[in-house]
Amino acid sequence: MSISPKKKVRIKANAKVVILLQDHDAIGRVYVEIQGDLKSREVMVEALKRLEDGLIYSDEDCTELIESEYIEVFRKKNSSRRDEEEFIFLIDRAYAEDYVVSAKLIK
Secondary structure, three states, X not given: OOOOOXXXXXXXXXXEEEEEEEXXXXXXXXXXXXXXXXXXXXXXXXXXXXXXXXXXXXXXXXXXXXXXXXXXXXXXXXXXXXXXXOOEEEEEHHHHHHXXXXXXXXX
């Protein structure tokens, strides 16, 4: 994953980042809220640091804190699997960086 050093946009106050995690056919989203006057690149770096050991949330409003050592990801919805039972996959937070597919500033 690369972050373009050409963009030098300053982020003021609160910034929210959504991080998409994927393992085979299971996908999950976690959210990070970062406060302070940081450049967009610094916000993204801080968000990835918090994924491993900081404050991450399961909802976009950043109210449901994930305190577990594991992050839940769910199987993608597929019309051919409607009859199957819903199965939850767990990703160890220490290795979550290996499952990052994308990260995006949402605020």
